[in-house]
């Protein structure tokens with residue numbers, strides 16, 4: 001057990017936890033931020049995607065001890081009122097079916113748009129390749145990303 | 151209360167209740183002859199029930215009775231009520247109903263039946279409420295009922311230019327007698343039905359609200375996780391929990407038995423691993439970590455007799471075969487059945503004579519492996535058992551079945567069990583088998599604490615309940631004039647045959663024989679999106695493609711000729727499809743895809759199918775790019791009657807197309823000496839973003855037929871349309887799923 005102070009969605013949160021604990025479980029079990037999902041626990045599905053600084057990471061593969069003072073952003077902190085252009089585009093394109101993968105999808109897409117506001121189709125596919133959607137909403141996801149700033 | 155009997159044996163019960171503070175509740179239920187999830191021929195009765203509430207402030211709340219797993223019923227079912235109630239959709243609040251056997255009787259997601267079974271009852275409920283509101287307004291104004299009109303949630307009297315909000319007369323409306331025959335809208339006047347309404351949970355989903363079972367959190371809750379045998383055919387021998395108990399955060403390590411040994415298993419109680427070791431801990435990570443250090447010994451078991459419940463409440467004895475099975479043995483056993491006559495499911499004319507006289511026989515065999523459902527949300531459930539009261543909460547498709555199992559296993563009366571249904575992170579059939587609810591309840595009972603049971607992905611993927619493994623041999627007898635004179639299907643599966651003997655092309659061939667066999671196994675299987683159809687269609691529609699080529703015909707033209715025959719002079723009287731609607735989707739897809747005008751280098755394939763009461767045809771365009779298939783476009787034609795929520799229906803078809811391509815190319819679970827050979831997504835390949843089709847165009851046949859299902863029907867024909875397109879692109883016929891290894895060179 002060790003003490004950590006992590007900055008999540010703009011707030012400093014202190015907690016005592018095993019240093020090897022993946023950020024995913026710190027978010028879900030300790031901070032009760034359950035928008036970030038568990039899907040595989042081995043970096044294969046992307047449902048656990050959050051931002052560390054401006055980078056999309058798989059939080060199931062990222063021990064809390066490695067976070068340091070870099071800010072963490074989760075789906076709950078992407079925007080105050082759910083009005084991030086991607087969130088709006090997701091609603092507009094009615095992307096979700098079951099919805100389970102979508103927080104991770106949006107976080108991957110948001111990191112992409114931050115570094116590249118006008119990605120072409122292959123850049124979109126490249127950035128989204130790590131996010132599985134069992135319901136098969138990939139076409140709408142790509143459409144929503146293309147239109148997020150329009 | 152009123153009872154309506156129509157030819158289709160639908161009954162509808164409607165009751166009205168005034169609520170304190172004004173307003174009223176209309177409770178309604180209906181019963182429809184519908185088909186069950188485990189097989190179209192099982193004829194299960196599905197009853198759904200719901201209510202709508204109109205507050206004195208005019209708010210309209212519609213309970214969505216059925217579990218939601220992405221099929222959109224939480225939006226589409228209330229749309230039907232709102233349509234007949236004649237309100238503005240924006241003023242409607244949708245709530246997920248509790249599971250309640252008294253209020254709602256049966257609630258079930260499966261078999262693509264929610265909309266179909268609900269249609270009449272939901273319309274009547276909306277229309278009944280509107281009638282009562284109109285009567286209340288007529289009484290208040292002292293005018294005749296016929297002079298009162300409605301629009302956007304208001305009551306209107308044109309002559310005197312008066313109007314009232316629904317909420318203003320709701321209290322009075324509650325006292326109006328429930329009408330015998332409320333007038334339904336003419337489909338031409340629909341404003342909400344057939345339009346596009348966005349997912350009612352859309353905003354909550356994109357903002358990460360706790361909607362799913364795995365998000366459930368209650369005061370004092372512990373986390374539990376199972377340790378199960380590593381192989382089918384094995385059971386628990388002993389375990390040593392000492393080192394696991396030492397792990398941080400571990401509260402206890404216990405053993406549970408999901409069934410007692412003499413338990414009569416109900417429908418959906420399938421479970422290969424009823425004896426489990428359970429780690430209970432403070433947090434999910436600690437609990438998962440402790441599982442890894444637990445020392446458990448397993449042992450193989452011999453043939454075991456059990457009693458199985460059957461549809462309709464009967465039971466039969468069954469044997470779970472002992473032994474450690476492997477895919478290679480399964481394949482060998484199935485291949486042997488190619489040469490053995492199976493049980494005759496249907497025979498028309500003289501098929502043997504036709505084959506004897508044939509100048510050519512086309513003879514092809516198709517196969518497909520087990521598939522894991524791999525819903526993105528692993529199995530989980532919350533349980534809080536206190537004395538003889540049980541609260542369980544989480545994702546499940548078939549609450550009414552598991553409630554009985556929980557009641558019997560824990561010895562708690564049904565009325566003391568509260569089941570709360572959360573949104574499901576996918577289901578695809580898997581969550582009809584809710585053993586995890588019993589497990590959660592047993593763990594909570596033992597621990598005397600609220601617990602949330604959480605499966606790891608590995609637990610989820612290796613637990614079984616797979617789509618069965620299948621094999622089908624198709625033969626056609628062809629005479630010297632290239633006329634098909636006989637048709638023969640030999641179907642087999644582990645543990646069930648995929649055959650639908652009375653579906654197309656049965657009825658279109660004079661001499662027809664369909665046989666079925668199956669092999670028992672200790673590997674559990676279950677319903678998987680369009681059970682049996684998902685393979686039967688793939689084999690049949692690939693064979694028809696090759697048959698068309700063999701006799702020198704266009705594949706759509708061949709099917710249309712057969713359908714013409716089946717319509718004009720059908721063979722036999724048990725044919726389970728409407729030839730005209732079947733032809734309708736083929737004609738529509740031919741037109742919309744510009745069939746016959748494929749670009750050079752593009753492989754184009756077609757397939758069509760009828761299942762779960764709907765008709766779907768796809769045309770797939772594929773190109774090969776460095777040994778990788780790229781699906782450029784899929785054009786789909788769908789006849790599911792009236793389309794309730796257009797945008798959501800398109801989304802559902804798109805999803806089925808993507809899912810179908812993924813399963814056809816990559817989907818496979820293999821077993822070696824009882825051990826599932828894939829346990830997570832690094833081994834079990836799923837379709838990803840870049841592999842999805844570049845474009846999917848969905849077209850609906852326009853008609854005024856009552857709506858039928860859509861979760862499943864677009865799925866089966868994807869496999870064959872893709873295989874047929876890949877043949878055009880590569881020159882290679884594909885007989886064995888998954889296809890990927892046969893393409894990548």
Ligand code: FES
Pocket residue numbers: 037038039040041042043044045046047048049058059060061
């Ligand atoms: S849960 Fe982290 S990638 Fe799947």
Ligand code: FES
Pocket residue numbers: 096097098099100101102132133134135136137220526575576
């Ligand atoms: S919407 Fe269901 S997994 Fe993506």
